[in-house]
Amino acid sequence: MKSYSEIDTTVKRASKAIGFSWGDSEEIGKCIRLLEMLGISGVRNLNSYFKVYNKQKFQNINLISKDNSSSIPYCPISAGLNFLNQISHMEELSEISISNIAYPVLLIPFISRASYISGKKILLKIDGQNLLLNFNQSIYSNFSGKDVLEKSKSINIKFLENVNLFSEDEWKELYKLSEDTFVEESDELKEVAAGAGLTDND
Amino acid sequence: MKVQLREPKFVMKLSKLGSFHQTKLSFLRSFLNEFKDWKYKRDLFDLDEYGYGRAVYSFQKKKRIYSLVCFANKINDDERSDRVIATKWDAAFTLHDGIPTKLDLDRLSENVPKQEVGRVSYKELTLSRANKSLRIFEHVVESLSNGVQPDKNILSKVGYLYRTTAVYGSGKFGLADRFRIKNRKEINGPFRLEMMLVYLVRQFTFDQVNHIAKNKNPKKAVELDPDICRNLGIGNSTGLGMAPFIVNHPTLLNNWILAKETVLKKIREIKNVDPKELELFRNCLIKSQKNIENWKTESEFQIKKINELKIDLEKFSKYLNNQLDINKEYLFNDIYNWAENNLTDEGIEYIVSLMMEPYDNIVKPMINEMSSDEDEYFEIPTSRTIQELRNILENNYSEILKIDFSDKQSNQNFWFISKNKEEPRLADRYLQKGSELEQPLAIARDIKRLYQKISNEKNSSSVGNFLIKNSELRHVVRRAFIVEKFPYAEIQDNIIGSKLIPIDMLRLKLSFFGANKFDPRSDKWLRICMFQGAPLPNELNSFSEQWIYNSLN
Known part of the structure; x- marks a missing residue:
């Protein structure tokens, strides 16, 4: 088995060799390492992409807007890097769609990192398959992640508001149960067990 | 009185960094302190009469076990090279996480001797190889097999039986990634497992030399005197492979330097220096001057630096004995200021190292700050x-x-x-x-x-x-x-300029390892010695903190 450190280093060097800058290559190394750690085949997808990278034309997204479409497939790495470059602006857009992107799996780790940076969960939809990106800690998905995905017709990225997944009543029920670990305070305890007095006027 | 940290633009110059010496913060010293209450054991020693075969050594505390697996091989003299292009070595080693099974040992025997072209697994933590110092090894075998101890003068010229030519960790060649083990308290310090490997390899070299001598002349052979063992370390031959590390790990570099600078600042801020502390500082200075006499090199660059250091320490001794008013407050601040105004970088950094010796209470908390996520x-x-x-x-x-x-x-x-x-x-x-x-x-x-x-x-x-x-x-x-x-994250120099001396970068890193006797073989590689003077594994529960100043005195 290759270690994640080896994956990071080799991907970084391969990315530089194919034409990315060193700084971009560092980012790609970290992203592919992340995909592999999360059980999604980063190396396979990247390797497939690099085989065609200099043979076919791919469109770079520079300024990302709410709706992005191109007849030439977008480069997922350029899209990912520029998503991070414009992260504060992306949050303002709230929901972003990108049509026709090559090797969309390679975009996932950039968006996952964006979730951590923004402090918001992000729902990423790749041709109808959902990935919930949880602050770059985990990915909840119905996406198998084992195969090479050469192209996606439509990607949708949605920043989710920080809300709880439970109702106020459910919380109250649980909180009430937690109160059973507390001691009922008698008058005596009120006087002796706390630091301050019952009245603290001065 | 508040003393400011030394400025990065002053400390992070390569000429300064290339004058650093080992300190109490150094990784091999903190390793020994961390593992002094661990149980040491030689679990397997299966060598033939010529010293070839396999051996396993371990450190254990409660359920945690680290095992050094050694493979000693026969190679021809013309195959022995310190360069990284070598493909055969006298011995190869790996540190295994836990107790290796028979299957593990067989797997490792197929791969560890191959080093870079072999594969190890997440169960292995570090990987290394080493070559004999032929002139010393043969002299020691010959002497012991004839029933006499080796000549200490010959030993002092080299200082080790074997020298490692690379020590790998952190995911290289399939080794465990750092994240798998980073939360273990005992290795909460940089390069601690690499230090463990080197330390246990040192013991293997003593056991091997005794074993060969015994087999050569069973009736007459004696074992290497523990005092001599203690004064032998492990050599290391290091080239440019180490240099980019300090550029590629800026936060780690910062934390090493910041720890050193913080300790220095706190010592300079001590208002009343206890006479016992000053005495310990003075004793370390005297003992260490003998070490410098044994610092041998053919490098003109290093000879000049050693001579400057000797002159510096003579000047400093005169100052300490004749000029310093020991009744003054903030004594170490005066000492440091005098050093900075009167000594070369070699001398200043040497005094900084010695100043740390009396202050476990200041140094030890900083050791835990020297890693970085x-x-x-x-x-x-x-x-x-x-x-x-x-x-x-x-x-x-x-x-x-x-x-x-x-x-x-x-x-x-x-x-x-x-x-x-x-x-x-x-x-x-x-x-x-x-x-x-x-x-x-x-x-x-x-x-x-x-x-x-x-x-x-x-x-x-x-x-x-x-x-x-x-x-x-x-x-x-x-x-x-x-x-x-992280203000100390960056070398404040041009490392592509014509004036670059690459071994300055190596020395910076090696000083934090705790190496001494820097012996440049060119401007791009050098030999050093580690653990010379260190306690033997069976002495770890009680040893002098200042062991590093005791070698071959």
Whole structure:
């Protein structure tokens, strides 16, 4: 088995060799390492992409807007890097769609990192398959992640508001149960067990 | 009294960093302290009469066990090379996490002796190999087999039986990734497992030499005297492979230097120095001067530095004995200021090392601050402004921004990775091929390019917008934001300039390892000695903290 450190280093060097800058290559190394750690085949997808990278034309997204479409497939790495470059602006857009992107799996780790940076969960939809990106800690998905995905017709990225997944009543029920670990305070305890007095006027 | 930390632009110059010495913070010393209550054991020693075969040594505490697995092999004298291109070594080692099974040992025996072309697994933590110092090893075997101890004068010229030529860790060649083990308390210090490997290898060399001597002459042979063992270390031959590490791990470098600088600051701030503490400092100085007499090298560069150090320490001794008013407050601040005004960098840093000796209470807490979770600082804050970036560059790279990169000599060298061994190398840009494949280590040049490039940008513009158009500078934009938080993260020098002395970079790192007797063999590689004077494994529960000043006295 290759270690994640080896994956990071080799991907970084391969990315530089194919034409990315060193700084971009560092980012790609970290992203592919992340995909592999999360059980999604980063190396396979990247390797497939690099085989065609200099043979076919791919469109770079520079300024990302709410709706992005191109007849030439977008480069997922350029899209990912520029998503991070414009992260504060992306949050303002709230929901972003990108049509026709090559090797969309390679975009996932950039968006996952964006979730951590923004402090918001992000729902990423790749041709109808959902990935919930949880602050770059985990990915909840119905996406198998084992195969090479050469192209996606439509990607949708949605920043989710920080809300709880439970109702106020459910919380109250649980909180009430937690109160059973507390001691009922008698008058005596009120006087002796706390630091301050019952009245603290001065 | 508040003393300021020494400024990065003063400390982080290569000539300064290349004058660092081992200290109480050094990794091999903190390793011994951490593992002094661990149970040491030789679990397997299966060598033939010539000393070839396998052995296993372990450290254990409760359920945690680390095992050094050793393979000693026969090689011809003409196959023995310290260079990384070598393919055979006298011995090869790996540190295994736990107790290796028979299957593990068989798997490792197929792979560990091959080193870089073998594969190890996540169950292995470090990997290394070593070659005999032939002149010493044969002399010791010959002496012991004849029933006499070896000549200490001959031993003192080398100081070790074996020298390692590489020690690998952190995921290389299939080894465990750092994240798998980083939460273990006992290895909460940089390179602790590498230190463990080297320390146990040292014991293997003693056991092997005794074993060979015994087999050579069973009736007459004696064992190597423990006093002599204690005064032998493990050599290490180190080339450029180590140099880029300190550039590629800026937060880690910061934490090493910051620990040293913080300890120095706190010692200078001690108002009333206890006479016993001053006495310990004085004793270490006297003992260590004997060590310097045994610091042998043929390198003119190093001979000059050693001579300067000797002169410095003579001057310092006179000052300490005749001029210093020991009744004054803030004694160590006076001592440091005197050193800075009167000594060379070699001498100043030597005194700084000695000043730490009496102060466990200051040093020990800092040892736990010397690691770094580097991934935490990887993200570039792209919403920050160009004005902020410019301020960071001007505040943290003032020395570098003065370098004139239109001068050919400022661009003389380039760093690259060799294809045959995947090791870092340095070459002349104007004489050798390959500069188009330059590694991103020319930080000073690229920082200056970044500074020039942002001069045309709007102050209020975001760093993210700048990166969209200037991805070739992304690596140094990241560094700038790291340096903002970690002021000692960057070498304040040009490491592609014609005046670069690469072994300064090696010495910086090796001093933190705790190496001594730096012996440059050229400007690009050197030999050192580790653990010379250190307690033996069966002495770990009780040893002098100042063992490093006791070697061969």
